[in-house]
Amino acid sequence: MEAVVLILLSLVVPAALYLLLSPSKRSKKLPPGPPAVPFLGNLLWLRNSVSHLNHSLLKDLHAKYGPIITLRVGSRLSIFIADRFLAHKALIELGASFSDRPTLPAANHLLTSDQHNISSGRYGPLWRLFRRNLATEILHPAKIRVFSPAREWVLAVLLRDLESRSAESGDGTVVAMESFQFAMFSLLVFMCFGEKLDEKEIRDIEDAHRSYLQHFHELKVFSFVPSISKYVFRRRWTTILQLKRRQRDLFVPLIRARRAQKENRQQNDKRERFVHSYVDSLIDIKLAEEGGRGLTEDEIVTLCSEFFTAGTDTTATALQWTMAELVKHQEVQQKLLQEIEEAVGIRNGEGIKEEDLQKMQYLKAVIMESLRRHPPAQVVIPHTVTGDIEFEGYTIPKEATVNFVVTEMNWDEKVWEAPKEFRPERFMSGGEGEGVDVTGTREIKMMPFGAGRRICPGYGLAMLHLEYFVANLLREFNWETAEGEEVDFSEKHEFTLVMKNPLRARLSPRRPIKTT
Template identity: 65%
Template sequence: MESWLLLLLSLFASTALFILFFFSNKKKTIPLPPGPPSLPLIGSRLWLRHSVSDIEHLLKVLHLKYGPIFTLRIGSRDSIFIADRSLAHKALVEHGAAFADRPLPPPAIRFVNSNQHNISSASYGPLWRLFRRNLTTEILHPAKVRLFSPGRNWVLQVLLGELRTRSEESPDRSVVAMESFQFAMFCLLVLMCFGKKLDEKTIREIETAQNRYLLYNRKLIIFSFVPRIAKYVFRGRLKTTMQLQQRQANLFVPLIIARVEHKASSQKHSEGEMFAHSYLDSLLDIKLAEEGGRGLTENEMVTLCSEFLTGGTDTTATALQWIMAELVEHQSIQAKLFEEIENVVAERGSDEEIKEEDLQRMPYLRAVIMEGLRLHPPAHFVLPHAVTQDVQFEGYLIPKNASINFMVALMGWDGRVWREPKEFRPERFMAGGDGEDVDITGSREIKMMPFGVGRRICPGLGLAMLHLEFFVANLVREFKWETVDGEKVDLTEKTKFTVVMEKPLRARITPRKKH
């Protein structure tokens, strides 16, 4: 009898302790940021009524409803969005190390980035540091960037020549400039990547392979929804992705082999063929200490070269088109910029082409570029971040397996920071303007972040600014850009790999001097 009583008392005590523990733990549970309710497998119920392609409009609605930080479940993963610049600074700068990781891709598509063996997708750790340090010291250091000055002049002449020819062949002297911008930037990045001036046919083949691969990769978002089932149901997409990746490799690997042979032969620098240094050269020297000191495989080099070409081409060409569109729309701003350019060149005492050192004496040019990036950031979101471990942030739980993103465009359009935020006004970045003291790196505070902020900030920020300033200055000095009679510049946006103009810029260009 006593034994039964003791057993019952023990069970009662255990149950009471369990209930106390359960409810006390429940009280202490930290909630996720608010957001719409979810369903198993598909995530938010909103996916029953909305397509993933409508996500930006959907996020703006959720921001208005739930505030500056909210959760949207996409398939099997919580995605947390931060729309407030102060919260973005707190996460990316004040707690930068905690928010510097990347979400793990679904297992079925990890081959896309060679199992995260590139800068943009690598987890925060030794591999990422190695790849990023290699890029910043071997290619993006100012001394290395100067080595490619002849390449920039070559590409500029290609671009100006193509625009001049297209204009002369058109009855109204009009050009659709985006394709020319895209090709020029791609030529330059191919040169920097592979160290060789390739013929136009080869460059266009590489460009086509890149674009097809990148655009098709958008279809892989389906693997975020029930990834274990998707890898069987959507096997066709995996097969197509592998075929597109192989097409890339078929074009890149011969260039890799040629560079290996070039390095081995110790040939002298030849302006016509090989340049003295390239991004690929640096990749050939990398040793992965965490993986037994091995070198990179061909597939890993293809992945890193593809990342390099993408990071420096699409975003720059997109920004260039938006800026030139605004200069077409605002003739007085274009005239003021042209006057500054001519004055700087005249002070030098010669009528030669614009030199890169001249750009440092053109504050209005920089203001035009900054205003273009604020109003039209090429990407409205940074690449998703992740935390290295569960984090409590602003009273909410940020889980380790969540995807965290920052609404770049909304921060640049914040009416609490910018006067008339939807107007193109470069003067705001001059003395006395509301953008006068903007630090584009966001280290002090975030007012705009077109290149991201913190430890994962785009390492190519300096190179991108140089390219934008160099090409905008030369395009404005060479041609007067105007609307075609009876047409208006349409600034409607469309999302491709970047956020581009839905109707590409069509402008009439008139040479400003005889050739």
């Protein structure tokens, strides 16, 4: 019923006017694609969105129409690029032209504070300011090292939680994903606010954040004639506003506390130990393009929320996929365990340190293969071009979304032998993945973090977290399949590309877990 109302109210007439008044748009040579129904676009869009188009459907469309195709929804164009050479040309060689983001529907501006963030911000000075601040103040290697004690604390919490769940189950079986998510979220909370909050505070923040994001997809109905849809779906709109308010009520006191601490530190004891957090860096930002003003509290809340979204589910999901592959492939688990033992030896209860990771090349190969086989998303966040551009003989219109199909590149049979198989050795000496540049700067063979100017700024931190937690989880526990079960590698779309059925594994401690 919602689809009917929205189509009748907002698609037919605007689309007809668009076609009648803009003949020049129709005359441009767009990349090929399946036939589209007038005004409504491709019928497949009535059942799928860009983020939920499955790999097999996209693969079939690309096989039929070529490596670059066009799909339509109403008057909106979506371009899909599935070839690694074309992706490199667009994202690296023509990076400035392909680095913009689509204009968001009016209702989505609530979530992004008018696109005052990094992931959806329009390409320009404001976006560069936010990204540079994150890269230099939090994600620079020297700044990342500052949070080493926080990673040790979170690791201890995670290990105790898994051991407790294992003991309570009776047979050692645990569903680890919830533990992974809470651990990653706890770490991001510390990095964001600079404080080690208690478990209840963290879970309150996590619940508010997750509840708000779970309603994000409901904003779609407000994209068409907002003044009417907000009235028709007023209960839904009220719920979203309440969830946004709850998130703000939890974040703002922490933001104000950091502001007060910064001021007191500057005025009083400059020798006081002070962990520079993400919020601290946001408090210092001045927007030159907007009169030199500072960020509002709502804008800081938006950037903090984005920080949690980008660093929690992506890492937790990748961690689960990696441990699932190690459960499935016991020979890989044993080979990795041997490398760990040779690298660190026996340390009277001490875990693996971050500096130890440099000695573990097979660990890096396992992580790379997991990211290749199970990228966080099927397509990267949609790009747009800064202006109409000629590309490979076609016109890419300015307001078309441009989507890069990560799975097609990660699983390209021309690059990877048996691409659907899990083979970490391919990233060792002599393998087809030896020396692969995960940033895609030299060439693109896989792009789990995107590539070019819009590459995920936290890819270095993500790699560190995956290596650190996988190594320690494997050193502390033996991971096996639950009795009578097999690992199910079916996928589904949530915020990321997740396991349809979360990993159930039987854990047995290799040594006593520290209780403090």
